[in-house]
Every structure is written in structure tokens, then in C-alpha cells.
Amino acid sequence: MTITHHRIVIIGGGQAGLSAGHLLREVGEDFVILDAEKKPGDQWLRRWDSLSLFTPVRYASLHGASWSFPRTHLPTRDETARYLSAFAAHLPIRNDTPVTGLRSSGGLFHLDTPLGSLSADAVIVATGATSTPFTPTFAKDIVPRIHQLHSDIYRNPDSVPEQRVLVVGFGTSGARSRWNSRKPEGM
Secondary structure (H helix, E strand, C coil), rough: CCCCEEEEEEEECCCCHHHHHHHHHHHHHEEECCCCCCCCHHHHHHCCCCCEECCCCCHHHCCEEECCCCCCCHHHHHHHHHHHHHHHHCCCCCCCCCCCEEEEEEEEEEEEEECEEEEEEEEEEECCCCCCCCCCCCHHHHHCCCCCCCCCCCCCCCCCCCCCCCCCCCCCCCCCCCCCCHHHHHC
């Protein structure tokens, strides 16, 4: 079996992986980005419909790539997916290539993917913290009449039953929700 070797392999084609790849490209480094998504930005498209960044584009630009919006614009999920896809166009990225194994031996890293094996002198793990939903263990003990909906499943207000709503957590899933015309009482 032929094993492809790169000096550096980046695992993850999100903002961090693409940024690292851009900087490595600027210095002429031999690298490849491996990403499980079918195309750059796809992970953003699986999020809720009204998602937008909570920082304006003046603070959300990747190195060397400005947005085509006013500096105070809060990009939507679709705009962010398109931005990342355009940013990745000049980078050596293998999409639809999840890394299924990573180990080190003989001074090299060895990576397994469904498409074959790779080796590298160095690996950058840029998979982020939002790929795997977390539900606290106590959630299973909540009475069934209380509807629970993880932010990973939520798409729009139609996903929520017509009743009072409590958002638990504080992050992009709970800090800035757009309820449109279905705001809970008291909000």
C-alpha cells in the first residue's frame, strides 16, 4: 500500500484549519488539509436557519480575506459557509476525508482515512469543539412532558412547541436567538 507523506497534515477544514493552511501556504510549506465535510463551510449549513455570527465582519475575517459586507455586518450561516468555501479554494484540501486514526511511531505521525493512509512530520488538530453535541446526563431524568431540544437539532421557531421556552446554556446556541414573532412571554 502506498502511503502519502506530507510535512504537515491539518485535521479539520473549519476556520482554524483553513487559517493554518493559509499561513503555511504563504511560507511555502508542504501540507494538506483533511476534512470530513463534503465541501468547505458545510458544517455551518447544518445549523439553525437564523444563525449569524455574533461578531461583526471587521473582527471575523480570516487572514488575507475580507468580507464583501460593511464592517458592522453580522454574517448569516449561509454567508459564512460561502466565505469559508471561497477562502478554501486556493488551499490543498481533501474534503469528505475523515481521519479515523492517528498515531505516532518512528518519529512520524500516521493517519488513517477511508481513502488511504498518510504520514506526516507534524499534525495540526483543528477539529473545533462544536462537532459533537453534548447533552448532560441529567436530561434523561427530566419528565417526558417537558419537550427537550438540543441546539444541534433546532432549525427554526417551528421546531419548538407552542409553549413557554427555557434556553439552558450560554454560548452561540443560547446567547443570541432570533424568535421572530414567537417570542416567549416576558421577553
